[in-house]
Amino acid sequence: MKTVPKSPAGLLRPGVRALHGYTPGEQPRVRGLIKLNTNENPYPPAPAVLRAIRKATDGGLRRYPNPTAQPLREKLAVEHGCAPENVFVGNGSDEVLAYLIRAFVEPVAAVGPRSRSRATVQYLWPCYSLYPVLSQIHGAHANPVALLPDFGLPTTAALRSGKKWDFKAALTFVTTPNAPSGRGYDTAELERLCQAQQGAVVLDEAYAEFADADARELAFRLPHVIVTRTFSKAYSLCAQRVGYCLAHPEVVVALDKLRDSYNVNGLGQVAALATLEHLAYYRRNFLRIRSTRERLRRELTGLGWRVLPSQANFLLAQPPGAPAQEWLGHLRDRKLLVRWFPAAEVSRYLRFTVGTDAEADALLKAARRGPRA
Ligand SMILES: Cc1ncc(COP(=O)(O)O)c(C=O)c1O
Numbered sequence: 001m002k003t004v005p006k007s008p009a010g011l012l013r014p015g016v017r018a019l020h021g022y023t024p025g026e027q028p029r030v031r032g033l034i035k036l037n038t039n040e041n042p043y044p045p046a047p048a049v050l051r052a053i054r055k056a057t058d059g060g061l062r063r064y065p066n067p068t069a070q071p072l073r074e075k076l077a078v079e080h081g082c083a084p085e086n087v088f089v090g091n092g093s094d095e096v097l098a099y100l101i102r103a104f105v106e107p108v109a110a111v112g113p114r115s116r117s118r119a120t121v122q123y124l125w126p127c128y129s130l131y132p133v134l135s136q137i138h139g140a141h142a143n144p145v146a147l148l149p150d151f152g153l154p155t156t157a158a159l160r161s162g163k164k165w166d167f168k169a170a171l172t173f174v175t176t177p178n179a180p181s182g183r184g185y186d187t188a189e190l191e192r193l194c195q196a197q198q199g200a201v202v203l204d205e206a207y208a209e210f211a212d213a214d215a216r217e218l219a220f221r222l223p224h225v226i227v228t229r230t231f232s233k234a235y236s237l238c239a240q241r242v243g244y245c246l247a248h249p250e251v252v253v254a255l256d257k258l259r260d261s262y263n264v265n266g267l268g269q270v271a272a273l274a275t276l277e278h279l280a281y282y283r284r285n286f287l288r289i290r291s292t293r294e295r296l297r298r299e300l301t302g303l304g305w306r307v308l309p310s311q312a313n314f315l316l317a318q319p320p321g322a323p324a325q326e327w328l329g330h331l332r333d334r335k336l337l338v339r340w341f342p343a344a345e346v347s348r349y350l351r352f353t354v355g356t357d358a359e360a361d362a363l364l365k366a367a368r369r370g371p372r373a
Pocket residue numbers: 038039091092093094095128175179204206207229230231232238241242243
């Protein structure tokens with residue numbers, strides 16, 4: 001007689017049982033806490049965007065949203081000077097990153113050891129920590145290769161002589177500007193890397209709006225290059241989950257086949273469309289954030305912190321006089337939540353989001369005291 005299993009654990013695929021899921025930044029419910037740990041925008045969406053969302057919360061919610069987010073694709077195409085066929089929209093750029101792996105990378109189990117490159121997800125490390133998780137979920141082979149100690153890109157000659165880099169990897173991720181360091185990369189430098197790759201290259205530009213330059217033109221010029229963007233950070237819409245990529249039309253067709261039937265929620269589409277009508281509001285905020293970023297960098301440097309140059313809406317900085325983890329506790333006691341990563345390359349630093357000027361003042365005040373004061 002068949003017996004019902006005591007627990008479903010034994011029924012799960014071994015790869016799923018062994019998986020360590022993505023660790024998101026803490027979402028605390030502490031009153032008065034200044035949250036500088038997940039690179040959210042400190043400024044709210046434009047008032048007209050909030051009005052558009054409110055207006056859309058009516059009986060129309062019973063209907064499915066546009067399956068391909070077509071009106072949004074069309075507006076994004078105008079914004080980026082491309083065709084709607086170059087744009088794919090996802091439930092946050094996280095979803096687009098996952099679909100890109102599914103589109104380009106074979107699971108290890110599907111290829112022999114001689115074809116490992118076809119099952120390889122490669123990334124320059126440290127970077128967005130979701131890539132290894134997505135790679136593991138897909139059953140791919142992950143190939144992390146170190147950035148230079150100052151988080152710069154290694155040259156292709158250095159990658160070649162280092163032997164670890166796979167020029168045939170099915171998919172290579174580059175976070176640009178880099179997270180968690182904030183370091184920006186020249187388009188020419190990125191192009192040299194892309195030109196050397198035989199597989200797909202994804203330039204993750206989640207923070208590009210805060211940078212001096214971006215590399216989106218590579219997605220229109222090189223058929224194997226995909227640029228991902230998000231409405232979360234620059235456009236204050238983390239909660240709405242809208243991201244997209246710019247790519248060759250054949251990549252967009254492939255992603256379209258893989259996506260969930262209605263992958264971009266209706267209110268998200270409304271919010272993103274309204275956002276594109278009010279870009280001047282957001283551009284003013286980019287300037288404010290950049291100016292607060294430079295002030296923080298200057299003043300913390302004056303207090304003995306080693307602050308890395310940043311092209312994003314966050315700073316990575318090594319605090320003086322005590323280990324970063326001790327500072328983490330000190331700042332938390334002062335109701336400032338920042339991020340510390342245990343990985344060896346970055347464990348001596350803290351990463352904090354550039355907030356409002358008042359939030360920067362609170363951070364500077366706590367920095368003047370220090371944990372051992
Ligand atoms: C480098 C990078 N890419 C992508 C994302 C994901 O953004 P989204 O909210 O669009 O999924 C993040 C979020 O932190 C990020 O840091």
